[in-house]
Amino acid sequence: MAKIKPQALLQQSKKKKGPSQISASTIVLYGVVVILLVFFGLASYRHWIQRVIQKTREGLPIRKKLGAYDGSKKSEVPRYAIFNTSKGMITVELYKDGAPDVVNEFIDACHNGQFKGMQFHHVIKNFVIHGGDSKINGVTEDWTSKGRHYNQLDTSVKHDAFMMGTSKGKHGKEGFELVITTAPIPDLNEKLNVFGRVIRGEDVVQEIEEVDTDEHYRPKSSIGIIDVKLELKV
Structure with missing residues (x-):
């Protein structure tokens, strides 16, 4: 059985322990994914905020003074x-x-x-x-x-x-x-x-x-x- 020289063993050990390299294309792809996630998250948040504001405005007439006539409903003829x-x-x-x-x-x-x-x-x-x-x-x-x-x-x-x-x-x-x-x-x-x-x-x-x-x-x-x-x- 042939003996492996110490220098060869050292090189093999470095290859096993050394970190694997990430390609530039992979980094770019991850960056695009993160940007898209942030964009869609902001869009969803803005849409939710607008719906809340719209619902709030739609509910305002309910909080009006009960005695006031605003003409919004034909059935509410002032007395x-x-x-x-x-x-x-x-x-x-x-x-x-x-x-x-x-x-x-x-x-x-x-x-x-x-x-x-x-x-x-x-x-x-x-x-x-x-x-x-x-x-x-x-x-x-x-x-x-x-x-x-x-x-x-x-x-x-x-x-x-x-x-x-x-x-x-x-x-x-x-x-x-x-x-x-x-x-x-x-x-x-x-x-x-x-x-x-x-x-x-x-x-x-x-x-x-x-x-x-x-x-x-x-x-x-x-x-x-x-x-x-x-x-x-x-």
Whole structure:
């Protein structure tokens, strides 16, 4: 048996113990894999964050004030209208079941800003206060011209005091008239569609009723509506 020389044994030992060399192509491949993993991880994270933000935004309306009306659901017809007038606040309960078409017209008029700055241009004591376009006499035309004694009307009637109504028919370019009764009115059904009732602010209505007027029942000082707020509950 041939003997192996010490130098040959030493070389064989170095070959066995020496680290294996990694090629440059393998290093590049590993680097690409790591980069791809990082890229897809960031993309997944950003997608998850966007979904969370979207879900959060979708849930915001649920946390809104329950009484506020935002018009987001057609079924959520507001039940109340709060009039901010130059004399104070008047809250009206809307008869959405009894007069749905008129209430819908009224809501549209609110959204169109028809009541901002509207003046009460006729004030008839023990009868009505009337707001709208002063150039259109509307429901009070014959009442004021005839000079009837409204405080002597029969009170076994169809309309009580503090009811809110508007003239019959569509309210297009002429605008939406508002009439609030200050006493029971027997013949109001002939010209007026009642669509609400004052539940707060009767004292404000009475204060408007007491203002000084001229011979045509026009207030000597300006009295009007600043704005109207619609509510689901009060």
